[in-house]
Amino acid sequence: MRLVTVGPLAFALLLCALVVIARDADRVDRAMSRIAIQLFGSTVDAVRGERPDRQAALRAARVPTTGRDYGSKTLLYAAITAVAGSILGIYAIWGLLVLLSIDPDTLRAALPDPLGFLAAMGGLPSLSLVELVVLFCGSALTLGAVAGYATYWFRWWYPGYVADARARRIEAGLPALVAFIYALSRSGMAFPAVVRVVADQQDTYGEAAAEFSVALRSMDTFGTDVITALQTMGRRSPSPQFREFTENLVSVLQSGQGLSPFLERQYQDYREDAESQQESALDLLGTLAEAYVTVLVAGPLFLITILVVMGIAGDDTFGQLRLFVYLVLPLANVGFMVYLSTVTDKLDPSNGVARESPAVDAPSVNAAPSGVEQRADGGRGTERDAATGPTPTPHPNVERVRYYRLLAGIRDRFGHPIRTLVERPTLTLAITVPIVLGALVGQLPTALEGGFDATAVDDTVAVGAFGVLTIFAIAYELHRRRLAAIEGAVPDLLDRLASVNEAGLSIVASIGRVRGSDLGPLGPELDRIWNDIQWGADLQTALGRFEGRVGTRSISRVVTLLTESMKASGNLETTLRIAARQAAADRRLERERKQAMVEYMVVVYVSFLVFLFIIAVLAGYLIPNLPTGGAELPAASGSGISGLSGFSQVSADAYAMLFYHATLVQGTFSGLIAGQLSTGDVGAGTKHAAAMIGLSVLVFAILL
Known part of the structure; x- marks a missing residue:
């Protein structure tokens, strides 16, 4: 009996697991491809000419397979999900009936006579074989058909979606x-x-x-x-x-x-x-900012106020309030952030934003020269030497330098921790998050006394989140502003190099001449480039190290353009002018965007302050002053209301805690969205989120 109950479920889960595993396991994927082509290859060949757009979508999406293989696997996956959906549908109906706990006699009386056997689904194994077949057919025609068609549709829709994303x-x-x-x-x-x-x-x-x-x-x-x-x-x-x-x-x-x-x-x-598209994207961002303030700031505030008023009138709305604050409000904000990221991608947010990439180190001491083979024992030699015998042992000084370079990265990171954290802001999370988690673990015994008490840990969570976001925001802003200053000086650097190169100096001599001028934060980087050249590195290697240290898209473009142009000609005046115009145009578009989005960031701040003010008034003045213990108020003239049921002191404290949490949730997401609106990067919103969380904690510390 137990096998009858569990067997079909295990079979359905096995089918689903095969589809999932095939994505990552090459052997399983090849086996599925062979089975699919054997079963559906001729069908796909017969209808291939009717839908040429599908083949074009596969090529545009760079799907690494043929149209025949992809179409056959689509039909196979649709069949598998249809069978699995039919089986799982039976268990879903069974679980729903068990969860509802409807009396079998009541259910049998409500169902038509042909479906009366469904009343016994609380004990699925007790159904006869004919009843199970009928139930399976019904599930196959409904849930199974929907699952199969959804799989078929998704498999053919996804390449077009990827192709459209690539086109953008x-x-x-x-x-x-x-x-x-x-x-x-x-x-x-x-x-x-x-x-x-x-x-x-x-x-x-x-x-x-x-x-x-x-x-x-x-x-x-x-x-x-x-x-x-x-x-x-x-x-x-x-x-x-x-x-x-x-x-x-x-x-x-x-x-x-x-x-x-x-x-x-x-x-x-x-x-x-690009300029016209940015204007359109900025207009869309402005509309989205207004929609956010209306729907996700003013709307929740209005709904919370209405639910509180209904609670005062006697209805129990505290459960709805908790569901809205802890589930609906965060999910709505996350959904808005996901959609906002698709809009900000059109503005190329990678320009001016750091890409955390390791620095380009010097070639290893053990790197073999061109045409020389490096063997497993660490020695080097040509193929002829490898055949005749090992080469002499490297000099001890070479070994010392090799070990020195192996430890150089660790020394640089731990020898200058502040610089390391500024260069890689995400490393701050590895330090601050464990500290906050340790503080929470220390508060758990107090919170679990007599049941879980959220008030014992909410201040720790709020202050901890404030500290984590603040430290990350400081490191992120220092890093971002340094890179922005470097990129802001790039057009001026390129113009000066073009002028000096036009006068007849080589590009290396031009860098030596220009590095003495005032280029702000680019000056130390030029000095490092010049030092690399003086110590024997060629210009391409020095520029590659510079690109690795800075690690931004615009710097990578400039370095790539210079290194490739030097291979074709030594006269780089025209190339440098073109690169300067391109860098200046990118910086201008970025400045225009920041200026246009400042007002919407201010609107988000103002809307949150209004939200905080109203919630603070409700938590600090309205709820505490309501009558407790069910006291009756005199009826207002003509109001038709004879009194209010009132709140107990426990209810007042619960409402105050819920309002406190609502401001923390709203402040966190409002800050992140404000940064995403202004720069297109959620990381830039951590400083706004930290400010709003700190303000919420301060206001409720004064009121409560």
Whole structure:
């Protein structure tokens, strides 16, 4: 009997587990592919020509499989989820009936005669085989069909969703990529070499550069010419704007017209488009800020007030208030933050935001030179030496330097802890969060006396959250402002380098000449670049270390442009001018956005202060002054209300605690959303969240 009850459930869970495991286990995925093609391969082949858009979506989304394999697995997964959904549906109905605890006789009387056996589902094993088959068929036609169709629909919808997301990222990075291609073409680099260089810069230029890997693969693997490769790249791109750029580029290359003037015009057009798109995105952000204040600040305040008034009138609304404060309000704010992140992505928030990447260290002492093999025993030698015998043991000084460099990272991190925390603000959480958790564990015995008492730990949670957010915000702001100052000086640096290089000095001599000028926080970085060069590093290595130390998208673009242009020509004046204009344009767009969003950040602050004021009045003055013990109030003239039921002192304390928690929840999310509105990064909102939490704690410490 127990096997009859548990067996189908275990079978359904096993089917679901196979689908989940196939995502990460290659062997299981290959086995599922073989089974799917054997069962549904011919069906997919028969209908493939009817939906060419699906094949295009798979290519645009870069799904690493064929259309036949993907379609066959889609049908297989739909069948699996339909069977599993049918079985799980039976257990869902069973669990619902057991949970409701409806009397079998009452349920049998309410159901039609053919469905009377459902009244016995409280004991599922007691059903006959025919009744179970009927129940399974009913579940298959309802829950199973819905699960199967949902799986089928999702599998074909998801590639289009990924392709649309890639299209947005491609169009966001297209202005910077066109400027990069324009600068490389002006440096004298041949266009096939430009395609190769761009395809290798996916980490710097994102999805826009990743599109060029399609053209590079066509050239290297299939031996196609650059025109055909570009046409293939354009056809497979999910971005209409990128396809248009590719078509125009192919036309210019085929006609023999000047490539640089065309790229310059395209860059100007895309820069204007980026400015107009930012204006549209800023208007949308303004609308969202107003909607947030109305729906998620004023709306909750109004609802809390109404529920309190209903509670005063005698209805028990405390349970609804707790559900709203602890569940509905946080989930609504999290949902708004997720949607807001999709909007702020259009403004390219990675510009000016730190990317925590390790610094580029010097080559290892044990790194083998080109053409030399490094063996497992640590020695080096050519293939001939490897055949004849081991090479001599390295000099002891080389071993000492190797161990020194192995410990250099640990020494730098722990020898300068403040600098390490500022460079990596998330490391502060590894220190502050365990301290707060330890304080909470120390308060648990008090909170668990006679049942759990939230008031014994809520102050610890609030003060701990304030401390964690404050320390993180300080480190984050110091790091962000340093990087912002460095990036703000980049256009000026590039202009000066261009002027000196135009006068006839090499790029290395230009850096030596410019580093003595006033460039703010860039001065120490230029000194470090110059020191690397003086100690024997080439300029590309020195610039690579500079990129690793700063670790921002705009610096990566500048370094990539300089290093690639130096390979083509020593005259970098035009390239430096182009890079300066691009960096200045990015900084201008960022400043415009910050200025436009300041007023909405102020609106969020004002709305939270109003929320805090009203809640403080309710908790500090209205609730404590209500009659306790069920005292009656004299009826107001013409009001029709003869009295109020009143609150006990326990109820007043419970309401005060709930209001306190409501301000903490609202303050945390309002602060994070304020930072997300102003900069597009949730981390920038930690200082606002800390300020609002601190203000809430201070107000309720005075009132209660």
